[in-house]
Amino acid sequence: MEFKLRHSKITDLDIKQKIYDKIKVEEYDIDKEYDVSIEYYNEDIIDEKLNEDIMFEMKAEHYRFLKLFRNICENHKMNINNVYLLGTVSNLEKEEIVISFNYAKDKQKENIIWPCKEIFLYDGSKKVLDNMLDSNQISIDEYNKNLEILQDEFGIYEAEEELGYIN
Numbered sequence: 001m002e003f004k005l006r007h008s009k010i011t012d013l014d015i016k017q018k019i020y021d022k023i024k025v026e027e028y029d030i031d032k033e034y035d036v037s038i039e040y041y042n043e044d045i046i047d048e049k050l051n052e053d054i055m056f057e058m059k060a061e062h063y064r065f066l067k068l069f070r071n072i073c074e075n076h077k078m079n080i081n082n083v084y085l086l087g088t089v090s091n092l093e094k095e096e097i098v099i100s101f102n103y104a105k106d107k108q109k110e111n112i113i114w115p116c117k118e119i120f121l122y123d124g125s126k127k128v129l130d131n132m133l134d135s136n137q138i139s140i141d142e143y144n145k146n147l148e149i150l151q152d153e154f155g156i157y158e159a160e161e162e163l164g165y166i167n
Contacts, residue, residue: 001027005097010040010065010085016072019099025076033079033104038069040097042087042115058113066111081108087115125150 003022008015028034062085073080081104092098126147133143 002098002100005099006093007095008097009095010038010097011061015065016068019069019072022099023072023076025078028076028078028101030077030079033081033107034101035082035084035104036069036073036080037084037086037100037102038097039086039088039092039100041089041092041094043094045087045089045116058115062113062115063111066113079104081106082110082112085111085113 005015005018005022008018012018066083066085069083070080129138129143129146129150132138133140138146
């Protein structure tokens, strides 16, 4: 189940009420456990507030929102395991939040925060490539080619000086 909050930010003062208004408790099986993915439009990515010297960082606002969200779910008697908070600018309108509930895959309860979803997806795909290289399923050349494709796909590039050459 998925719902969208338009004209909303995770830092809005009325975000709690907006979520309460959207969640229809009768649509959820309170005997089941859920994992939740929350994608929000992260203006830091667009505003270029975060440059190469500053990593995409977890902020107090992320933790406050997760605590607020878990409290809302507890008040609705919903069993929530993992909550993924993913910042992005792709596939979302400005000031939009998309919250998706899926049946939980395991009993682990964890908050996972990635202010930039693209890096989260890149990191997961890179780990697969790393494992394939470690188990000799692909050569170093294939690894490097696939890594370049991933970097292009997600717009993640290494430092300029690494791409240059030495005279």
